[in-house]
Each structure stands twice: as C-alpha cells, then as structure tokens.
C-alpha cells in the first residue's frame with residue numbers, strides 16, 4: 032500500500048508521529064479506525080474496511096497456507112486414517128471371530144518398508160471390509176512424487192497374495208495366489224495405525240507436537256498473502272480515489288460547481304469510468320481468486336490432507352504477520368518520515384480542501400525521480416560516464432585487435448570477459464537510472480533508444496556467454512555508444528556556452544528571458560502541457576502584451592462614438608456615481624439607516640476597556656428615532672464571527688453576511704478596541720463614526736462583483752492582520768493605526784467597477800477632473816472626505832486638533848492614491864531601495880507612512896494569498912467584473928482592455944501572471960519588513976504557503992487536472 036501511495040501523486044500520506052502511524056498501519060486497527068492518514072477522497076467506509084480486513088488478512092493467509100499444504104501433499108495422512116478404521120473393524124466391531132493375526136514379514140513397496148502388518152480376512156457383503164479393499168487399488172499407484180526421500184507410506188492394506196508381478200514391490204514376501212489353497216483370494220494384509228504414515232512434506236517440517244508445523248510454509252504463505260494483499264489494496268484505493276458523485280467535502284468546498292460538474296448534461300467522463308471499471312474488476316478478480324483458492328484448498332485439506340496442520344499454521348502465520356507489521360512499520364516510518372523527511376506534517380495542517388482541489392506535496396516517487404535526475408545531471412556523474420565510455424571503446428578496440436592471442440590464454444579470456452561484464456553492468460544501471468528519472472520521455476528519444484538497445488543486447492549476450500558469429504559486429508556497435516554519449520554531452524555544453532555568452536552580451540533582459548525560455552522548451556523531459564505553457568508565455572512576451580495596455584487607435588471616430596455613448600445610457604449608469612449616495616441609501620435601507628439622532632449619544636469618560644466595550648455596544652443597540660437598533664443577540668452573533676479576526680484564514684464572507692449593513696461600523700469600532708484607540712482619543716464620537724461608516728458602506732456598489740463592501744472587509748482584515756499578527760503595530764502610533772484602518776475602509780469608495788484606464792479612454796468626467804492622474808483613487812479619497820463634511824453627523828475626525836487633522840488627511844490621501852496599481856513598481860523599488868539602505872524603517876513619519884502605504888497596498892492585492900476556498904471566489908468576482916467592462920468596451924466599439932475579453936482570456940493564466948509579477952514580490956518584501964524578530968516569517972507561513980498552493984492549483988487547472 033505504501034508503494035501505491037507513494038507512486039501516485041494524489042496519494043500524499045501524512046504521518047505525524049509513530050503512534051498514529053502504527054495505529055493506522057495495523058491491519059486490525061485499519062479495519063475499525065478512520066483512515067485520517069489518507070486524502071479524504073481515498074478513505075473507505077466502515078463496511079469496505081471490514082471487507083478489506085477479511086480479505087487481506089484471514090482469507091489471504093488461508094489461501095497461502097492451504098495452497099502450500101495441498102501443493103506438497105498433506106493428502107496422504109487421510110489415507111492413513113483408514114488404517115485405524117480397518118483395524119477397529121477387524122478386531123473390535125464386526126469380526127470378533129476374526130484372526131487379525133500378525134503378519135511377521137516386511138514388505139518393501141515403492142521405496143517404503145512396512146513392518147507392522149496383520150491379516151484381515153475377507154467377510155462377504157461387509158461394507159467396511161470393502162472400503163479397506165478399495166484403498167488397496169487406490170493407493171497402488173500413488174502418484175505423489177518420484178523422489179524416494181519423500182515417498183509417502185500411505186498404504187492402508189495390500190492384497191494378501193501375489194498375482195503376477197508388480198514392479199513397485201521392492202521386496203515382496205507374499206505367497207503367490209493359487210486357487211487350490213482354499214484361502215480366500217480377497218483377504219488383505221493391512222498395516223497397523225502405529226506404523227508411521229508419511230515422511231514430512233517439507234524438509235523443515237516438525238511433527239513432534241502432533242501437528243506438523245513448517246515455518247517454510249508459514250513464511251512462504253505470508254509472502255504470498257502480502258503480495259495478494261498489495262494488489263488488492265492498491266486496486267481498492269485506486270478505485271476508491273476515482274469519484275463521480277461529489278462527496279460532502281467537495282460540496283462544501285464548492286457547492287455550485289460540483290453539482291454542475293457532475294450533472295448529466297455533460298459528456299460522461301469516459302476515462303474515469305474506464306479506469307474505475309478496470310480497478311473494480313481487479314478488486315473483484317483478486318477477491319474471487321483468493322476466496323476460490325482458499326475454499327478449494329480447504330476442501331482438499333479436509334478431503335485428503337491435514338486440517339489440524341493447516342489451521343495451526345494459519346494461526347501462526349497471522350500472528351507472525353501482525354508481529355512483522357509491528358517491526359516493519361516503525362522502520363518504514365523512520366526511513367521515510369525521518370530519513371527522507373518527506374512524509375511530515377501534522378493532522379492539524381491537513382487541509383482537506385487542498386487535497387480535494389488536487390494540491391498535494393510531491394509524492395515520494397516524484398521526489399526520488401527528481402533526486403535521480405539531479406545526480407544524473409551532476410558534473411561528476413557525466414564526466415564519470417564519459418570516462419567509462421571512452422575506456423570501454425579503447426577496451427573493445429584492444430580486445431578486437433588482439434583477440435586471437437587472448438583466445439589462446441584462458442586466464443586472459445576470463446579477465447577480458449569480467450571487465451566487459453562489469454562495464455556493461457554499470458551501463459545497464461546507468462540506463463535504468465535514467466529511465467527511472469525521466470520515464471518514457473527518455474526512452475522515446477531515438478538516440479537513447481538505440482543506446483539502450485545496444486547496451487541491453489550486449490549485456491544479454493555477455494551474461495549468456497553466447498558466442499554468436501556476429502559478435503564482433505555487436506562489439507563494434509558498442510562503439511556507437513561513444514558517439515551517443517559525446518553527443519549528449521556536447522549538447523549540454525552548447526547550452527551552457529549559449530547561456531554564458533548571453534550573460535555577457537548586451538541584449539536586453541527580455542531577449543535573454545526569451546532565449547532562456549526557448550532553451551527550456553527544447554528540454555526533452557517536458558510534458559506537452561509544459562510546452563504549451565512555455566509557448567504561451569513566449570508568445571505573450573514577444574507580443575509585449577504583458578503590461579502594455581492596448582491603448583491603440585484612439586482616433587476621432589471612436590471618440591465621437593464614446594461621447595455619444597456618454598450622453599446616452601452609460602452616462603446614466605454611473606456618471607453621477609459621486610452623487611449616487613441617496614439613491615443607494617433608499618435602495619438598501621431607506622433613509623432610516625443614515626440618520627441617527629444625537630439624543631442617543633453617550634458621554635463616556637471611562638478608560639477601562641470593559642467600559643469601551645459597553646460604550647460601543649450601547650452605540651449599536653440603543654434605540655433611536657430613525658434607526659432600528661441592533662438586537663443584543665444579533666450583536667453577539669456578529670461578535671462571534673469576529674472572534675478569529677486575527678487569523679489569516681478568517682471568513683470574510685460569513686462576517687459580511689451576518690453583520691449585513693452593520694459590517695463596517697462593527698468591524699471598525701471593534702478593531703479600535705483591540706488597538707486601544709479609545710484610550711488615546713477619549714473625545715472620539717462613536718455616533719459619528721457609526722454614521723459615517725454606515726454611509727460609507729452604502730457608497731460601495733452592490734452591483735460590483737469585486738469592488739464591493741466584501742473587498743473592503745477583506746482589505747481591512749488583511750491590514751489588521753499585518754498590524755496585529757505580523758507585528759507592524761509595534762512601531763505605529765494609535766493615530767497611525769486609526770488612519771491605516773480608515774484608509775482601508777475608504778480606499779475604493781464609490782468604485783464604479785471599471786478601471787481608471789477605461790475612464791481615461793472614455794473621457795469620463797472624473798478622468799477629466801483629475802487630469803487622467805489616478806482618477807479612481809483621487810475620487811475615492813475626495814468623495815470619502817466629502818462624505819465627512821456632508822453634515823455634522825458624519826464628521827468623524829472632529830476630535831482631532833487642526834494640526835493632527837491636517838496630518839491625518841495628508842496620510843489618508845497619500846495612502847489611498849497609492850493603491851493605484853500603476854504605482855506598484857515605483858512603490859516596490861522605493862521600498863527595496865530603503866531596505867538595502869540603512870536602518871529602515873525608523874520612527875519617522877516618512878518611514879511609518881511608507882510602511883503603512885505598502886501594507887495597505889499589500890492588503891488590497893493579497894487575495895491570491897488567501898486559502899484556496901476564499902481565493903477561488905475572489906477570482907470569479909474579479910474576472911466577472913473584468914468581463915463586464917469588456918462587454919461595455921465591446922458595446923462602445925473601443926479596443927477591449929487586456930484580460931477583459933471574456934472569450935479570449937484564460938482566467939487562471941491571468942491569475943498566475945498576477946501572482947508571479949505583482950503579488951509574490953510584494954508579500955516577500957512585506958515579510959522582510961516585518962519589524963519584530965518574533966514575528967519573523969509569520970507572513971511567509973500564512974501567506975507564502977497559500978500563494979504556492981494556489982499557484983499549483985491554478986497550474987493544475989490550466990493543465991485540466993482539476994476541473995471544478
């Protein structure tokens with residue numbers, strides 16, 4: 032089973048500690064305990080586990096023991112049983128008057144000597160006598176074996192008189208039959224039961240204890256049973272890993288798509304069906320064969336053999352097999368888990384979702400193959416092989432040239448033969464290693480095939496000592512190896528040379544990247560999918576589509592069309608998005624939500640945290656004229672979803688759903704509590720914050736698939752995570768933190784669901800207003816400030832003095848504007864520059880602001896670093912929003928922006944590029960920035976790992992391995 036699990040990629044095994052490993056790999060435990068060490072889709076239900084246990088241990092063992100016992104004739108003993116029957120019939124029951132006299136002569140028959148004999152006189156019409164008589168004929172040509180040392184002394188009775196000559200009698204003292212003697216022709220000479228029945232079936236068999244135990248039989252049957260067990264388990268696991276109906280877990284992971292994927296409208300997954308069918312047939316065949324073998328052999332044993340021996344050996348075999356597991360399993364665990372370090376991990380880090388999504392650590396076999404490849408490509412190995420091949424070529428030439436002289440000296444012949452054989456063995460090993468490392472891609476290369484053919488044929492002839500006439504030709508053929516190996520080396524040298532010259536040349540990085548990619552493309556070990564991917568990447572780079580936005584041909588005609596369109600329906604859609612507030616307000620909660628009476632405000636001068644909690648709770652739950660207060664139970668329910676907010680894997684959508692229109696105020700005010708902001712700013716008016724955040728919430732368009740309130744909650748939480756969990760709060764002041772969180776809340780305010788580029792190209796009023804410089808971001812921050820001033824109710828920063836207010840405003844503007852992705856590379860390079868400089872970050876406003884800006888930027892784009900279950904949703908949302916813009920662009924008849932053409936965009940590739948070119952570097956730098964050594968690598972742990980896994984998943988999706 033281990034071999035199976037390690038050889039398939041889906042078979043990641045997790046072995047946290049020896050105890051669990053032992054429990055999980057014990058046959059009996061396996062039968063009753065859940066197989067948590069297996070990926071969920073490979074786990075088998077209780078019924079199957081019991082079934083598997085019955086097949087794999089008792090039946091397999093019985094099969095082994097019974098077959099082996101039948102094979103080497105345990106049968107004779109049953110014949111011997113009749114000896115006691117015959118004598119009891121003769122002496123006690125039926126023939127009281129019978130003589131049953133001793134027959135004091137030895138009979139040597141078929142290599143055996145029978146000494147303890149008696150007469151058994153014929154009684155007419157008696158069945159028992161007849162039975163004994165029958166055994167005379169049955170045993171006369173007993174066919175067990177021709178080997179005298181293993182002859183069975185199975186005879187029950189002989190005929191009393193000679194009738195002609197029987198060559199099987201080595202010594203025959205019986206009288207010759209003559210009718211005139213008056214003695215009945217049917218009398219028998221029978222053997223007493225005390226006579227040894229048989230010689231041991233196996234040379235090591237010990238019958239001293241009454242039953243004959245052979246440990247040879249026991250070990251052989253354990254081996255046989257384990258072999259059968261392996262095939263059975265592998266087939267069963269493999270079959271169970273192919274599923275059609277989504278499991279509960281799969282449903283949970285992706286409720287919608289799993290159903291669609293398995294609906295009947297689609298073409299049935301034939302490859303899956305065929306594979307599953309083959310697996311199931313194998314299981315059935317192994318099951319049937321084992322059962323039939325066991326049953327047939329048992330019948331045989333009961334008919335002719337030694338049932339006691341079979342049962343005894345069976346029990347011993349099971350005990351030994353279990354003991355063997357106890358000894359072998361720690362070894363496996365130690366070897367694989369400790370020495371190779373591959374099967375690590377804990378149950379708590381076992382993410383079912385990832386396994387379902389097809390993301391696994393590399394299997395053991397994959398790892399071994401890559402290690403082999405590494406060794407084979409090493410310089411030492413390559414030159415070693417060249418040296419050997421050259422030596423071999425010289426050796427063959429020498430051999431051929433002085434062949435005649437060699438033949439005359441026997442010692443020389445031997446020496447040359449063994450040198451030849453040794454070298455060939457080394458070459459065979461080399462080829463086998465190459466095959467293991469590269470699989471069929473290696474063999475399918477013509478030169479390699481020829482090479483392998485030459486070496487293997489030579490080896491075969493050499494081992495057989497065959498003197499074929501054309502052997503000299505074959506030897507000459509081996510010289511071709513030199514050419515093949517030299518060719519292989521010269522190719523890799525050419526590659527190196529090319530890389531070196533490219534290093535020195537002045538060609539741009541893009542050209543070098545392209546050349547390197549082309550070089551990789553030539554690599555023979557690549558799969559077709561890899562090739563396609565590489566070709567796609569090369570195409571993208573060559574066509575310079577990577578970053579350039581297709582801002583082509585903004586000629587007059589298009590522009591007039593756009594102008595017309597602006598005045599038409601699209602204008603209505605979002606031209607007035609800065610003034611859309613009241614409309615949205617009515618749409619969602621009516622004006623009730625927006626206005627909150629001042630009467631309910633609570634004066635709070637307490638600094639105790641509990642009082643702060645009470646204070647904000649009262650803010651939420653106190654009744655007012657205009658607003659439905661939040662019920663206490665509901666508030667508690669919302670707080671409950673906030674409990675894990677420090678975790679990177681916090682469920683944004685769950686909170687968003689439960690908190691509903693309250694999500695912004697509750698999230699913000701609870702976070703402030705965590706950072707003790709109320710202590711610092713006791714004049715803070717919670718009602719104003721509540722009003723402001725409620726209105727802010729309404730400014731996020733629900734129609735946006737991506738840039739809606741959920742994106743904000745996600746960004747705020749990510750910012751909070753960076754501050755709290757990753758420790759950035761340590762060099763930020765309370766005011767900084769308040770600004771950082773507020774910036775996250777406002778950073779996409781009144782986002783139209785379109786890009787800045789779109790606004791610029793369509794000459795949107797906002798683009799005109801901000802002269803095409805980050806029109807969206809400028810608007811977000813401007814509108815957010817406008818909202819503060821809209822009336823006295825939302826003036827949330829009124830507690831700050833003028834100087835502080837100015838600073839806060841400056842910081843907010845700076846941070847929000849830089850969430851524009853076009854600042855990304857500037858931001859990145861400036862931070863990198865600072866990191867390589869001295870003592871960054873320091874406690875200066877500039878450094879703090881730089882860190883805060885970068886943190887917000889990272890929080891804004893950190894969705895690919897969320898765990899896959901969340902990230903997949905974000906991908907859908909983001910691409911949906913892109914598609915909407917694409918459609919709009921199509922309608923306006925302007926060039927469709929990159930990634931926004933639904934038909935020609937591969938969303939996974941877009942995301943891969945997004946991860947590789949934007950997200951990864953940012954996360955890496957954030958990790959370096961992480962201020963406190965205690966927090967080191969927390970970001971790498973939480974985000975980096977997800978990023979890698981998500982990347983793998985995306986790649987698998989591109990390769991079509993994961994379909995939902």
Ligand SMILES: [Zn+2]
Nearest residue numbers: 742778779891
């Ligand atoms: Zn954003």
